[in-house]
Amino acid sequence: MINTQDDAGVSLSHLWRTLTGGGLVFLSQSEEPHDRLEQRKLPGQVRRAYESGQTMHGSVHDGALWWVVHEAESEASRLSCIAWSSVEGPWGELLTSWTELLSRIAARTQEADELTKALVSSWDRLTLLYELMQIAGETEDLSLMLESVVRLLAQVATARDVFLVLREKETSINVTASGDPLPQPEVLFESAVLTQRPVTLAELHRALREANSPLARMKDLLVAGILTEEGHVGILGLLDPLENNFDANDVQLVASVAEQVSALIQAEKARARRAEQTLLEHELAIAAEIQSSLLPDRLPELAGLELAVMLEPARQVGGDFYDVTRTADGDHLLMLADVSGKGSPAALLTALLHTAFHAEAAHSDDPAVLLSNVNELLYHDLDKAGTFITAFVVKFNLPRQEFVYASAGHVDAAYWQHDRQAVFFLPATGLPLGIEKRGEYRARSAEIAEGNALWVYSDGITEARNERGTLVGGSGLADLVDAVYSAPVQRQIDCLRRYLHIFTGGKAPEDDMAAVIVRAVRREDQACHAIPFVLPATLESIYDFVEQMRLGFPGRSAGNLDLPQSVLDDVSLAFSEVASNQVEHAYADGDGVILGRFEANPMRVEVHLFDQGLPFDPDEVGLPLIDAEDPPERGYGLRLAFGLLDVCEVERLHGRKNHWQLVKKISEKMEP
Amino acid sequence: MNVETRKLETGEIIVLPKGRLDARTSLAFKEELRNIAEAQPAMVVVDLEQVDFIDSSGLSALVSGMKAIRQNGGMLNLSSPRQQALTALRLTLLDRVFPIFPTLDDALEQGDLLSP
Numbered sequence: 001m002i003n004t005q006d007d008a009g010v011s012l013s014h015l016w017r018t019l020t021g022g023g024l025v026f027l028s029q030s031e032e033p034h035d036r037l038e039q040r041k042l043p044g045q046v047r048r049a050y051e052s053g054q055t056m057h058g059s060v061h062d063g064a065l066w067w068v069v070h071e072a073e074s075e076a077s078r079l080s081c082i083a084w085s086s087v088e089g090p091w092g093e094l095l096t097s098w099t100e101l102l103s104r105i106a107a108r109t110q111e112a113d114e115l116t117k118a119l120v121s122s123w124d125r126l127t128l129l130y131e132l133m134q135i136a137g138e139t140e141d142l143s144l145m146l147e148s149v150v151r152l153l154a155q156v157a158t159a160r161d162v163f164l165v166l167r168e169k170e171t172s173i174n175v176t177a178s179g180d181p182l183p184q185p186e187v188l189f190e191s192a193v194l195t196q197r198p199v200t201l202a203e204l205h206r207a208l209r210e211a212n213s214p215l216a217r218m219k220d221l222l223v224a225g226i227l228t229e230e231g232h233v234g235i236l237g238l239l240d241p242l243e244n245n246f247d248a249n250d251v252q253l254v255a256s257v258a259e260q261v262s263a264l265i266q267a268e269k270a271r272a273r274r275a276e277q278t279l280l281e282h283e284l285a286i287a288a289e290i291q292s293s294l295l296p297d298r299l300p301e302l303a304g305l306e307l308a309v310m311l312e313p314a315r316q317v318g319g320d321f322y323d324v325t326r327t328a329d330g331d332h333l334l335m336l337a338d339v340s341g342k343g344s345p346a347a348l349l350t351a352l353l354h355t356a357f358h359a360e361a362a363h364s365d366d367p368a369v370l371l372s373n374v375n376e377l378l379y380h381d382l383d384k385a386g387t388f389i390t391a392f393v394v395k396f397n398l399p400r401q402e403f404v405y406a407s408a409g410h411v412d413a414a415y416w417q418h419d420r421q422a423v424f425f426l427p428a429t430g431l432p433l434g435i436e437k438r439g440e441y442r443a444r445s446a447e448i449a450e451g452n453a454l455w456v457y458s459d460g461i462t463e464a465r466n467e468r469g470t471l472v473g474g475s476g477l478a479d480l481v482d483a484v485y486s487a488p489v490q491r492q493i494d495c496l497r498r499y500l501h502i503f504t505g506g507k508a509p510e511d512d513m514a515a516v517i518v519r520a521v522r523r524e525d526q527a528c529h530a531i532p533f534v535l536p537a538t539l540e541s542i543y544d545f546v547e548q549m550r551l552g553f554p555g556r557s558a559g560n561l562d563l564p565q566s567v568l569d570d571v572s573l574a575f576s577e578v579a580s581n582q583v584e585h586a587y588a589d590g591d592g593v594i595l596g597r598f599e600a601n602p603m604r605v606e607v608h609l610f611d612q613g614l615p616f617d618p619d620e621v622g623l624p625l626i627d628a629e630d631p632p633e634r635g636y637g638l639r640l641a642f643g644l645l646d647v648c649e650v651e652r653l654h655g656r657k658n659h660w661q662l663v664k665k666i667s668e669k670m671e672p
Numbered sequence: 673m674n675v676e677t678r679k680l681e682t683g684e685i686i687v688l689p690k691g692r693l694d695a696r697t698s699l700a701f702k703e704e705l706r707n708i709a710e711a712q713p714a715m716v717v718v719d720l721e722q723v724d725f726i727d728s729s730g731l732s733a734l735v736s737g738m739k740a741i742r743q744n745g746g747m748l749n750l751s752s753p754r755q756q757a758l759t760a761l762r763l764t765l766l767d768r769v770f771p772i773f774p775t776l777d778d779a780l781e782q783g784d785l786l787s788p
Binding site: 580631637 | 694695696731732735736738739756759762763764766769
């Protein structure tokens with residue numbers, strides 16, 4: 001506290017006594033003069049003048065001169081002065097100015113006091129808010145946090161009790177500073193929801209009385225709602241048995257603490273969600289570990305056959321899976337399966353399937369019998385889990401040059417028959433595993449002849465969709481097989497990935513995608529350099545590819561592709577013109593894919609291009625007649641292509657795709 | 673690709689494109705020829721000596737430029753094409769549209785046509 005006023009008062013009365021030999025007191029409003037007059041009886045007239053606020057200038061009473069001076073300015077804390085003296089003199093003016101001086105000092109002191117009080121209070125509140133923010137770091141337990149909030153608020157607020165009630169889904173939290181739970185918080189909840197600001201007792205009284213709440217007996221109450229992203233989740237407030245105990249500062253305090261609490265709750269919920277996510281990711285990582293450990297280390301090496309696989313889970317762990325093993329008589333078996341479901345349950349079922357597949361293979365050499373036995377083994381677990389598995393099993397019977405296969409409800413496999421230059425689909429030969437306890441499967445076979453290929457894949461591939469919602473479908477897959485069949489299988493797998501990527505516009509896969517390609521090697525293909533390609537139908541991607549072609553595909557062709565530069569120039573220019581035509585005419589109405597293969601041997605270069613766009617109409621875009629006086633500004637591309645090549649033909653296939661064949665023969669005269 | 677353009681004292685304009693005249697470069701080249709046409713020159717020679725590749729979009733640019741120059745009362749000759757450009761012009765029958773000369777001097781003097 002500042003003592004300026006008292007110090008000054010003491011100094012002045014000391015000075016007065018020295019000057020006049022009398023006495024002096026300064027009295028604040030309504031102060032009793034007797035308490036302060038040392039050994040001197042206050043004359044009745046002087047007392048009356050003091051009490052009525054009249055001024056007295058040196059009047060003689062009881063043998064002394066008396067003065068009564070009132071400070072006129074300040075209303076709130078009026079200061080008066082009573083003085084006596086035995087010596088006459090011009091003391092009146094002196095006393096007036098002293099009183100005024102002292103009064104000013106007093107006013108300042110009071111102001112300073114108030115300022116100090118406000119400062120201390122706001123400091124406390126600031127500290128409170130700071131401490132509230134610290135709570136989040138101290139514990140992860142929400143109810144402990146809320147207890148801390150109530151304790152802190154009770155230290156700062158001038159209230160009998162502080163309460164905080166949270167309405168959780170399962171349990172509710174009801175914390176008070178006093179330790180007694182708040183009775184009937186529902187009544188306060190309803191009121192808090194209705195308004196965005198803290199509610200006072202006056203607004204609540206009626207509702208409390210109607211609900212017969214013991215809170216109605218409180219003389220003052222303040223309550224604020226706690227609002228989070230999920231809506232009103234709780235209330236926070238102050239209680240006091242004194243009337244009008246809470247002021248605007250308390251309203252502000254309750255509002256800001258309520259805000260802090262809602263931030264605390266939201267942060268805690270976010271943390272809990274993150275923790276759950278981390279747990280889930282951890283679980284998925286373990287499942288992925290299990291699943292990848294079950295995949296074969298490498299694919300079998302089979303005379304005359306080449307194999308390649310792709311497996312792209314949609315999330316960390318999917319249900320697509322492939323496996324290889326051998327039958328009792330030594331034939332290789334390959335399985336591609338799709339376990340319905342994701343995550344660890346799918347991984348566990350995959351592990352079961354893996355075990356059953358290997359165990360049963362040792363006893364049976366027929367894929368149909370194997371599937372039937374695996375079904376019997378897994379039926380109980382699959383039924384309990386309410387799920388199923390589709391699986392395609394193929395046995396490579398090399399001595400008889402045939403694929404023997406059986407399919408448990410699996411999506412059709414594609415079989416490329418080279419001599420007929422066509423794709424045939426191999427449908428399921430029985431129900432998925434886990435549907436019927438005694439599943440019946442039939443085995444079928446297909447010839448392993450040079451150039452024939454088998455594409456086994458999951459439905460994630462044929463059901464991949466583009467931005468317009470169109471599926472790849474069996475036809476899209478058949479088109480791809482038709483375009484790239486002559487290339488080494490690993491390149492075909494690369495093309496499949498690229499095709500899916502371009503077709504879906506680069507979106508993350510919605511479902512797992514798995515594929516196995518098995519192809520009977522064709523000697524002729526080995527002598528020929530086949531470069532399969534899948535290009536988005538844009539001019540830029542075509543020019544990039546043409547540039548590679550013009551350079552003879554550096555780094556991509558196996559062996560030496562010693563083609564004469566003039567042949568590469570002519571073919572790449574013709575290719576560029578034809579592919580540009582596909583972009584501008586076949587795909588005039590939107591995005592698309594251009595696919596095909598570039599094949600070269602010492603005799604000729606042959607390029608096949610496919611698009612799934614509008615039919616080519618030679619009359620519409622074809623070769624304009626050149627009027628030397630008024631030549632057309634466009635349409636020279638195909639004329640160039642036709643002129644540069646030995647063969648440049650286009651055909652419409654299956655009513656859905658265009659096939660361009662470009663052939664350039666290499667004559668012996670040409671220099672490499 | 674870049675294009676050099678110069679004007680002779682006698683008024684003829686010589687355009688010298690360099691590099692590849694393909695879909696990536698021919699739009700700019702077409703604009704260049706159209707700008708030249710605006711000055712209404714009597715004679716423009718496109719010297720193809722340094723063009724090592726031309727495709728249909730390059731040919732289109734030449735045709736478009738020639739038409740603009742003709743409309744303004746001038747003419748456009750081609751000179752010194754390399755083998756690839758000459759083949760492209762012949763395959764598209766544009767050798768019947770453009771006067772093509774073996775050298776720049778021939779094109780300026782309008783003698784010794786390469787085209788039939």
